[in-house]
Amino acid sequence: MMPLKVAIAVLTGRERHQWINPDLTVSIFKAARDPRFETHLMLVRDARPFEVARNVALASGRDASMDWVLMIDNDNFPPFDLLDPIAEAEKDGAKWVVSVPSAVLLSGKSRMIAGCQMIAIKRRAWEKLGKGPWFRWVPSDNETLDQGPGGMSEDAYFIHKCLDAGIKVWQYSKFAGHYRTVDIEPAGAELARVEGGF
Numbered sequence: 268m269m270p271l272k273v274a275i276a277v278l279t280g281r282e283r284h285q286w287i288n289p290d291l292t293v294s295i296f297k298a299a300r301d302p303r304f305e306t307h308l309m310l311v312r313d314a315r316p317f318e319v320a321r322n323v324a325l326a327s328g329r330d331a332s333m334d335w336v337l338m339i340d341n342d343n344f345p346p347f348d349l350l351d352p353i354a355e356a357e358k359d360g361a362k363w364v365v366s367v368p369s370a371v372l373l374s375g376k377s378r379m380i381a382g383c384q385m386i387a388i389k390r391r392a393w394e395k396l397g398k399g400p401w402f403r404w405v406p407s408d409n410e411t412l413d414q415g416p417g418g419m420s421e422d423a424y425f426i427h428k429c430l431d432a433g434i435k436v437w438q439y440s441k442f443a444g445h446y447r448t449v450d451i452e453p454a455g456a457e458l459a460r461v462e463g464g465f
Contacts, residue, residue, distance in 0.1 A: 276324035290344035318421035363392040383422030
């Protein structure tokens with residue numbers, strides 16, 4: 268039996284703050300040698316906004332006849348073998364969408380969320396969902412069009428789309444790390460102002 272084909276789609280960019288983090292890079296090298304699957308790396312570079320990048324990743328996996336698309340943001344990293352969530356899902360044929368939760372800071376408290384920062388989507392899921400777009404940013408109805416009341420992020424939209432279609436979203440038992448980087452320019456400018464400039 269031929270191994271299942273998995274596209275590892277990394278959402279990244281050409282600028283340094285959008286490069287793939289080192290821990291994820293190591294995980295990708297290990298996944299390339301995983302005998303359980305036939306892996307294909309797809310870099311989705313500079314596709315903006317986020318929902319465009321996610322739709323491009325899924326459409327590319329579909330068009331390349333992949334069995335799974337493992338979508339992962341460039342600032343995430345799994346402290347486990349990258350393809351383990353898919354291997355576990357394959358033991359249970361009903362698991363078509365696997366979300367790997369990540370820790371985020373919300374209102375000063377750490378929370379675990381299931382979203383699309385690392386998500387595996389099986390061919391059966393996108394076949395059942397039909398033609399895209401699968402991911403869509405839904406702004407709230409206010410002057411800034413932010414994600415306030417009535418709004419929804421592109422990954423929440425996808426999760427709801429799956430649930431509405433009767434596709435269960437399985438949350439993996441382990442969570443991925445999530446690097447967050449900051450622009451030090453404002454801090455440096457403020458330090459220069461306080462200390463008299465340079």
